[in-house]
Amino acid sequence: MTAIEYIQQNIDSLNWQRNPRGLYEPIEYTLQAGGKRLRPALAIMASDLFDGDRQKVLPAALALEIFHNFTLLHDDVMDNASIRRGRPTVHVRWNENTAILSGDQMLIEAYKLLSQVKPDRLPEVLYLFNKMATEICEGQQYDVEFENRDDVSLDDYLMMIRLKTSVLLATSLQIGALIAGAGQTAQLALYQYGINLGLAFQLQDDLLDVYGNPQTFGKAIGGDILCAKKTYLLLTAMLKADPQQKQQLSLLLADHSISDQQKIHAVTDIYNQLSVRQACEEVVKKYTLLALAELDKIPVSEEKKLILINLAQKLLARKE
Amino acid sequence: MTAIEYIQQNIDSLNWQRNPRGLYEPIEYTLQAGGKRLRPALAIMASDLFDGDRQKVLPAALALEIFHNFTLLHDDVMDNASIRRGRPTVHVRWNENTAILSGDQMLIEAYKLLSQVKPDRLPEVLYLFNKMATEICEGQQYDVEFENRDDVSLDDYLMMIRLKTSVLLATSLQIGALIAGAGQTAQLALYQYGINLGLAFQLQDDLLDVYGNPQTFGKAIGGDILCAKKTYLLLTAMLKADPQQKQQLSLLLADHSISDQQKIHAVTDIYNQLSVRQACEEVVKKYTLLALAELDKIPVSEEKKLILINLAQKLLARKE
Numbered sequence: 001m002t003a004i005e006y007i008q009q010n011i012d013s014l015n016w017q018r019n020p021r022g023l024y025e026p027i028e029y030t031l032q033a034g035g036k037r038l039r040p041a042l043a044i045m046a047s048d049l050f051d052g053d054r055q056k057v058l059p060a061a062l063a064l065e066i067f068h069n070f071t072l073l074h075d076d077v078m079d080n081a082s083i084r085r086g087r088p089t090v091h092v093r094w095n096e097n098t099a100i101l102s103g104d105q106m107l108i109e110a111y112k113l114l115s116q117v118k119p120d121r122l123p124e125v126l127y128l129f130n131k132m133a134t135e136i137c138e139g140q141q142y143d144v145e146f147e148n149r150d151d152v153s154l155d156d157y158l159m160m161i162r163l164k165t166s167v168l169l170a171t172s173l174q175i176g177a178l179i180a181g182a183g184q185t186a187q188l189a190l191y192q193y194g195i196n197l198g199l200a201f202q203l204q205d206d207l208l209d210v211y212g213n214p215q216t217f218g219k220a221i222g223g224d225i226l227c228a229k230k231t232y233l234l235l236t237a238m239l240k241a242d243p244q245q246k247q248q249l250s251l252l253l254a255d256h257s258i259s260d261q262q263k264i265h266a267v268t269d270i271y272n273q274l275s276v277r278q279a280c281e282e283v284v285k286k287y288t289l290l291a292l293a294e295l296d297k298i299p300v301s302e303e304k305k306l307i308l309i310n311l312a313q314k315l316l317a318r319k320e
Numbered sequence: 321m322t323a324i325e326y327i328q329q330n331i332d333s334l335n336w337q338r339n340p341r342g343l344y345e346p347i348e349y350t351l352q353a354g355g356k357r358l359r360p361a362l363a364i365m366a367s368d369l370f371d372g373d374r375q376k377v378l379p380a381a382l383a384l385e386i387f388h389n390f391t392l393l394h395d396d397v398m399d400n401a402s403i404r405r406g407r408p409t410v411h412v413r414w415n416e417n418t419a420i421l422s423g424d425q426m427l428i429e430a431y432k433l434l435s436q437v438k439p440d441r442l443p444e445v446l447y448l449f450n451k452m453a454t455e456i457c458e459g460q461q462y463d464v465e466f467e468n469r470d471d472v473s474l475d476d477y478l479m480m481i482r483l484k485t486s487v488l489l490a491t492s493l494q495i496g497a498l499i500a501g502a503g504q505t506a507q508l509a510l511y512q513y514g515i516n517l518g519l520a521f522q523l524q525d526d527l528l529d530v531y532g533n534p535q536t537f538g539k540a541i542g543g544d545i546l547c548a549k550k551t552y553l554l555l556t557a558m559l560k561a562d563p564q565q566k567q568q569l570s571l572l573l574a575d576h577s578i579s580d581q582q583k584i585h586a587v588t589d590i591y592n593q594l595s596v597r598q599a600c601e602e603v604v605k606k607y608t609l610l611a612l613a614e615l616d617k618i619p620v621s622e623e624k625k626l627i628l629i630n631l632a633q634k635l636l637a638r639k640e
Contacts, residue, residue, distance in 0.1 A: 104423075141340045
């Protein structure tokens with residue numbers, strides 16, 4: 001069974017038939033909405049590398065997935081997002097208070113699963129998990145603050161997406177390896193693989209938001225442009241632009257008199273003049289290669305690493 | 321040093337000077353607002369009973385206080401409360417998103433402290449903490465649901481306040497005793513002492529909300545009446561009332577044409593006709609005595625128990 005099938009099966013068999021229903025129903029709704037199950041699958045894949053017992057990693061893997069969904073639930077409240085995975089978000093389907101409280105309970109459920117980790121590994125696993133959870137909150141806070149700051153650098157942006165996206169992938173891999181009994185070198189290599197993979201993944205997302213195929217990309221094209229999000233593309237454009245282009249770009253992003261399509265088209269036009277796409281593609285490639293290089297440090301056969309190699313290459317090539 | 325002084329000193333020395341400030345400042349603000357520090361003090365008192373090392377209990381005690389403040393922070397958002405301990409609530413001073421995110425981080429901070437518990441006790445402490453945290457979320461959910469239900473019984477209400485208030489006091493005591501090496505019987509007796517103390521405490525709060533001295537009671541008198549909260553007093557009144565009084569009470573509570581003072585006066589008048597005050601005083605006394613009886617099961621000297629005996633008697637006699 002693949003790691004993802006194994007995880008999916010076990011998420012489906014979690015039992016949320018508890019009272020009060022108003023607390024647990026939104027949790028069930030959130031966890032049944034699907035999603036890639038990437039984080040728990042990474043924990044299992046990391047364990048598989050070392051022939052670990054999947055059942056030993058399972059509680060921590062499920063904790064990572066529930067934690068991830070908790071962050072989405074609360075982020076959706078904060079971002080006032082109304083759709084998630086094709087369905088109304090919890091605060092829309094129920095209300096904001098429900099989203100806050102059921103989200104809190106999901107975080108507690110994650111810790112409940114986590115405490116099922118065998119006692120000899122428990123303190124280390126808790127330490128890694130808590131560090132990651134803190135960094136994700138910090139990343140979310142930076143993301144919010146960057147909206148109102150005019151001095152966000154490319155490094156600031158990379159730091160923010162590292163916190164908001166990468167550390168969860170990295171920690172999932174490290175926890176899987178740790179529980180399977182991997183040594184410190186292998187654990188850290190997997191962590192760094194996850195960090196670089198996460199950066200490549202998020203930057204590819206930024207790219208697809210502008211250059212994706214509307215037919216295959218999950219969301220509407222141009223969303224980041226319309227909300228003037230300081231993505232890698234916009235920050236790079238601002239760096240490369242001459243004073244005139246810079247002013248043009250700023251005016252365009254703040255312009256409420258033109259249509260969405262006009263705005264997306266005009267901004268993309270400037271991006272094209274500045275070869276922003278190529279710059280971003282290069283950096284996606286750079287982080288993908290850095291991720292792959294980390295795998296060389298792990299003392300297991302190439303055959304076993306194939307799934308992680310393929311994952312990185314698939315991310316690089318993805319169009320949606 | 322008293323347990324409360326010991327706790328206060330250690331809360332003051334927690335360091336929140338971390339970045340991003342927007343995430344940690346509201347946490348510092350919340351924890352510096354004061355409060356009784358009752359929960360961590362109970363953990364220390366329980367440990368003192370068994371001559372436990374206070375430093376060993378400290379991380380868990382601080383975790384319990386931070387957890388308690390996390391629940392207040394998110395409850396204040398859900399209840400749209402604007403004042404807490406004489407200062408603007410976090411969502412008023414900053415905004416709702418900050419209250420959600422800094423609250424989430426407080427819950428994570430609680431778990432960080434908790435994982436400093438010595439590994440041999442860690443799984444048990446985590447189990448008790450997680451069970452308690454779940455029950456508190458369940459209690460909050462019932463509290464919200466009861467607002468829109470017309471069939472809330474006295475037992476329902478007692479179940480709700482047990483979850484929302486008692487289990488945190490009870491678990492604080494049990495965790496303190498557990499870490500200090502107390503046996504199962506003593507742990508459970510302290511847990512039950514905490515459950516009964518919490519019920520007595522909340523019911524006394526319900527009483528003071530109507531019959532407290534406005535000069536010494538912390539909040540305005542009659543708040544529960546104005547929001548028609550289904551407290552022990554109102555539920556008892558509804559049970560004791562004849563059909564005419566029942567209708568009178570329902571109409572009064574829903575009446576928006578009279579002044580707050582008129583409403584409070586008229587409802588209190590019906591409570592007096594029905595001797596609701598005496599009924600509630602009796603049940604406060606009952607739970608206080610049940611709490612005290614639990615202390616008899618603990619195999620330590622009466623002298624050592626004195627602080628817990630006094631605490632229960634002080635709660636019973638309190639006027640604010």
